[in-house]
Amino acid sequence: MTALMARARRRPRSSRLWPRVMVLSVVTALVLLPFVWMTSLAFTPEGAAFSEVRLIPAQPTLENFATAMRVANLDTAFINSAVVTSIAVLTNCVIPVLAGYAFAHLPFRGSKVVFYVLISTAAIPVSVTLIPLFLMAKNFPLAGGNDLLGSGGSGLLDSLGGLMLPYLVGTMNIFLSRQYFAGMDRDFAEAARIDGASEFRIFSRIYLPMARPLIALVAVFSFTGVWDDFLWPLVVSTSERSTTVQLAITTFASTGNVKYGALMAATILVSIPVLVVFLVNQRGFISGLSEGGLKG
Amino acid sequence: MPTGAPPRPRRRRPHGKPALFGALFVVPAALYVAIFQLGPVLYGLVLSFTRYSPLSRSGPEFVGLDNYRSLYGDPEFGRAMLITGRYVLQVLPITVVIALGLALLSNRAFRGVGLFRTAMYVPHVVSLTAVSMIWLWIYSDDGVINQILDLLGMAGQRWLSTEDAALNAASAMRVWKALGSNMVLLLAGLQTVPKDLYEAARVDGANAWQQFRAVTLPGLRPMLTYVIAMDIIYLAQGFTEIFVLTQGGPYGSTTTVNFLIYTEAFQYNQMGSASAMAFVLFAFIAGLSIVAIRVGQGRRL
Amino acid sequence: MRRIRSASASAGLAAGCAAALLLAACGGETETGSDGAGTLTVWFPGNSESEMALVNDTIVPAFEEETRADIEVTYVDWADISPKLNAAFAAGTAPDVIGHGVAATADLVHNDRIEDLTPYLDELDEAAREDMGAALPGGTVDGAQYMIPLIMTIRMIVYSGTDFAEAGLDPDQPPETWEDVRAVAEQLTQRDGGDITRAGLVVPSDPIGAQQAFGTFLWSNGGEFLNADNTASVMDSPEAVEALDYYVRLYQGPDAVDNTLGVAWAGSPEAQQPIATGDASMQLSNAGSIGKYQEAAPDRDLRLMMPPAFEGNEPQAFGGPANGLMINKDSGQKDLAWDFITHMIEADTNTDYAEALGALPIHASAVDSDYISANPELQKAVEALVSNHPNPNVPGWVQMRDAMGQHLERALHGEVDPQEALTAAAREVDQVIESGS
Structure with missing residues (x-):
């Protein structure tokens, strides 16, 4: 609310800003509280973990980070996760966005049905689809020694291709894109059509530039979702060569052998790339239309 | 209403070239989803009419509607449905309202706003394995919450081991986890609200609340619809937080349907009945989401 | 106009195809397969750092040198393994040697997925079997030995x-x-x-x-x-x-x-x-x-x-056994798999393994090992193992x-x-x- 008032009355910035900053600071502090302990644990020597947790460890140490880095496969895991995630982010920024745009602005006969059918797949728990998807990965044609019909080899199992198989098009991204474009005016398209512009041109030259927040969102959510997934890599990866960061950190959470400090340190290390991606992209959430793009 | 709401997209008859291109634009996504997502779902649908252990050598054995029939009379499943429903209904409004507030507050460029936004997103990012240990500890008898209560002179509670508290404790963690992503979506949604409408509203003398009701909320509608539908879809499949915090207990008071499905599928190796549960859950999610989407589109039910 | 349009139409498709090609290109390197001569796949029932270090650096190299076989090890915490194992059995890609918690054994036997190890066990010498007398019964189903315990609780x-x-x-x-x-x-x-x-x-x-x-x-x-x-x-x-x-x-x-x-x-x-x-x-x-x-x-x-x-x-x-090893009924390497298991339960190796995990070894004689005898309380635990009673x-x-x-x-x-x-x-x-x- 204060946002609107501040903007509407064009008051000088600073005078209106501090209550907002105060509220945000308090909420941020509350939200981050669990991580304060997490970080504290990461710097607490392993033997003392949990017996003397305090805000600032009595004898802070980097030993846990060293342990986390030393784990045989964290480097492979980082590379694998980075490759799989980057490719998934790229495909997700194109394919679902295009589809979402079409569902919002270029309806065709039956498009609603198609839309709902596609979206509905997000409402089925992974437990049920895991095994069939695994069978598809194994029987993927022409991969991993398979013939055209998908038999004979191990298919996409234990490979980067297998890891990325379920992530290339996120159904929720289709939904998100449709909603985003639905919030935009159709009259631009109308005008451009009268001028003779092609549909793809209308999309790529008019709507896409206004959809920077959307692309930023899709990129961030795809990155987070793929980077953090555990169940699929657990099932499809069967050796170090296709391990991922989430698989790697379970090394410290092995039943009966939890290494708390190292687990927290590894979790922090593994979370950094996602936060960097977020930090870089978050500007995107507030650009776009608010810069006057609509008026053109 | 003092001001005009943003123009609602006109309904257009599907015809002519735009429609053709619409179909073309959808093809890549549709093909992929049909093969790699819909395919497995249909496979699951078929399995729901069978008795099948992935370990067995003989493959699925057709049993007709048996799995669904036994769910109908199963008090445990009924209870899990109720718990799931309660879980969705108590987490959803709180998350959305707080997230909307935060989005409005951080919808402004000022020094450090990026850090605020990133901080809010942290819970969404950090993997649950580690976070759950922290939360287990926060909720433990000597944990932070009880320590704070103690400082305030109030009696501590058993957050995860009493029937009354456990689902609420899991819900609180879930609100915390979902806040950031909801906020970010709404923040992006706010950008689609045309600026000049605010100008117009201001000229009409609308105060902040009136502007919010008349301009912000209608403009935010498509994104708000998405946020609510997404939350329903994910919350109704709530599993991980339950798995790590309470294992469905105490007394099954936090056993959500998806927790049952996981147990049935991977502990008891009964994919048939697990799939049947999944499709009943699906019907529930679809029902709720359709209501949400219709309301979001401003239509009558 | 027309040119642009056709380009646009194919853009989406191209993206889709590219993704598909990419998938194929990223496919697993062609392997000789687990049934190729001398390769043994093993899924270990734990993934702690110390366990991986011991198995990778000591146990597996020693075994490979002794048998000239190639061992491919995957570590999965037994608490996480069910989805992985179920998928693998459904697709026929389960490993030769399977590590798991003991509660899973009977269902695997019931579905004819694992090998009866009794005949193999009978070939071990009497004294070795007696030394594991407290551990072995936990791995039996209907009187037959299906799982060989690795660590005890x-x-x-x-x-x-x-x-x-x-x-x-x-x-x-x-x-x-x-x-x-x-x-x-x-x-x-x-x-x-x-x-x-x-x-x-x-x-x-x-x-x-x-x-x-x-x-x-x-x-x-x-x-x-x-x-x-x-x-x-x-x-x-x-x-x-x-x-x-x-x-x-x-x-x-x-x-x-x-x-x-x-x-x-x-x-x-x-x-x-x-x-x-x-x-x-x-x-x-x-x-x-x-x-x-x-x-x-x-x-x-x-x-x-x-x-x-x-x-x-x-x-x-x-x-009883906290976890143990089983042999896939469809393995083409059953003898090699058994050799690997016997290597794992050899007294010194097993004690090292138990020590790495901070668990109890399966041999009664381990009570005199350095690991156990260093702590009198741990000694009591090993002595008490004769009173262990597994779940059915x-x-x-x-x-x-x-x-x-x-x-x-x-x-x-x-x-x-x-x-x-x-x-x-x-x-x-x-x-x-x-x-x-």
């Missing part, structure tokens, strides 16, 4: 010598019967009005923990869960009711000694568990973790008590366990009396047995 009472001394009890003379344990627990319990401020004895009461704790009471009172041929439940016997009554009275009534009903402390870090924090003087725990408890609370003089029994009965405590290995066990857990939970909370709870649990367990046959 047993529930024992950890107690604080300091608390004992303070209460005027002799830490060197811990109680030997459950009746005495109860008496001592009452002495050790500290109260503030009606509230317990320090528990005399805490016992796990979450559903899985409760089933295992109840087993400990039940067996050491001469009772059983199932009849001898596993065709019906017998857990509503008078012995069982007595055992459950004892368990319930730990929490209920004015003389209660345990204030942790429903709290799943057993999953917390050792340093946070009641025995280490000083919130309890005795705690029924996994005996192999004694070293971690001692490390977490060096001032509390933590020790292990040999498993007690109810008067007139033999001590029996929940325990029957198909559908996990379902039975969960059903029991819920009824036990109700009884512990005083909602139903022990007899009622056990009758209901027995009925449900019988249903699982029927539906499985």
Whole structure:
């Protein structure tokens, strides 16, 4: 609310800003509280973990980070996760966005049905689809020694291709894109059509530039979702060569052998790339239309 | 209403070239989803009419509607449905309202706003394995919450081991986890609200609340619809937080349907009945989401 | 215009095709396959750093050198392995050697997925088999050996010598019967009005923990869960009711000694568990973790008590293999797989492995090893292994366990009396047995 008032009355910035900053600071502090302990644990020597947790460890140490880095496969895991995630982010920024745009602005006969059918797949728990998807990965044609019909080899199992198989098009991204474009005016398209512009041109030259927040969102959510997934890599990866960061950190959470400090340190290390991606992209959430793009 | 709401997209008859291109634009996504997502779902649908252990050598054995029939009379499943429903209904409004507030507050460029936004997103990012240990500890008898209560002179509670508290404790963690992503979506949604409408509203003398009701909320509608539908879809499949915090207990008071499905599928190796549960859950999610989407589109039910 | 349009139309398709091609290009390197000569795939039932280091750097190289075979090892925590294993069996890609928790064995046998190892075991020399005498029975199904245990577990009472001394009890003379344990627990319990401020004895009461704790009471009172041929439940016997009554009275009534009903402390870090924090003087725990408890609370003089029994009965405590190895029935390398298993259970190797995991080894003779003999309490744990009693290995066990857990939970909370709870649990367990046959 204060946002609107501040903007509407064009008051000088600073005078209106501090209550907002105060509220945000308090909420941020509350939200981050669990991580304060997490970080504290990461710097607490392993033997003392949990017996003397305090805000600032009595004898802070980097030993846990060293342990986390030393784990045989964290480097492979980082590379694998980075490759799989980057490719998934790229495909997700194109394919679902295009589809979402079409569902919002270029309806065709039956498009609603198609839309709902596609979206509905997000409402089925992974437990049920895991095994069939695994069978598809194994029987993927022409991969991993398979013939055209998908038999004979191990298919996409234990490979980067297998890891990325379920992530290339996120159904929720289709939904998100449709909603985003639905919030935009159709009259631009109308005008451009009268001028003779092609549909793809209308999309790529008019709507896409206004959809920077959307692309930023899709990129961030795809990155987070793929980077953090555990169940699929657990099932499809069967050796170090296709391990991922989430698989790697379970090394410290092995039943009966939890290494708390190292687990927290590894979790922090593994979370950094996602936060960097977020930090870089978050500007995107507030650009776009608010810069006057609509008026053109 | 003092001001005009943003123009609602006109309904257009599907015809002519735009429609053709619409179909073309959808093809890549549709093909992929049909093969790699819909395919497995249909496979699951078929399995729901069978008795099948992935370990067995003989493959699925057709049993007709048996799995669904036994769910109908199963008090445990009924209870899990109720718990799931309660879980969705108590987490959803709180998350959305707080997230909307935060989005409005951080919808402004000022020094450090990026850090605020990133901080809010942290819970969404950090993997649950580690976070759950922290939360287990926060909720433990000597944990932070009880320590704070103690400082305030109030009696501590058993957050995860009493029937009354456990689902609420899991819900609180879930609100915390979902806040950031909801906020970010709404923040992006706010950008689609045309600026000049605010100008117009201001000229009409609308105060902040009136502007919010008349301009912000209608403009935010498509994104708000998405946020609510997404939350329903994910919350109704709530599993991980339950798995790590309470294992469905105490007394099954936090056993959500998806927790049952996981147990049935991977502990008891009964994919048939697990799939049947999944499709009943699906019907529930679809029902709720359709209501949400219709309301979001401003239509009558 | 036209040109642009056609380009646009194909753009989306191109993206899709590119993705598909990419997938194919990223496909697994063509392998010789697990059935190629001399390659053995092994899924280990744990993934801790120390375990991986030992297996990768020592155990596997030694075995590879000895046999010239190529071992491909994957580490999966046994708590996570079910989805992976189920998918692999459904697709026919399960490994030659499978590591898992013991509760999974019977279902794998029932589905004809794992090899009967009895003939292999018979070829081992007598002395070696005897040395593993306490461990092996936990890996049998219907009398045949299907799993070879790697590490052992047993529930024992950890107690604080300091608390004992303070209460005027002799830490060197811990109680030997459950009746005495109860008496001592009452002495050790500290109260503030009606509230317990320090528990005399805490016992796990979450559903899985409760089933295992109840087993400990039940067996050491001469009772059983199932009849001898596993065709019906017998857990509503008078012995069982007595055992459950004892368990319930730990929490209920004015003389209660345990204030942790429903709290799943057993999953917390050792340093946070009641025995280490000083919130309890005795705690029924996994005996192999004694070293971690001692490390977490060096001032509390933590020790292990040999498993007690109810008067007139033999001590029996929940325990058995924590995990073990099995051979895939479809493996083309069964002999090599067996060689690998025998390598793993060779006394020194196994003790090293147990040490890396902080668990108990499978050999009775390990009591003299450096790892065990360095800590007298750990020695007690290994000696106590003769009293370990595993849960029944029957198909559908996990379902039975969960059903029991819920009824036990109700009884512990005083909602139903022990007899009622056990009758209901027995009925449900019988249903699982029927539906499985």
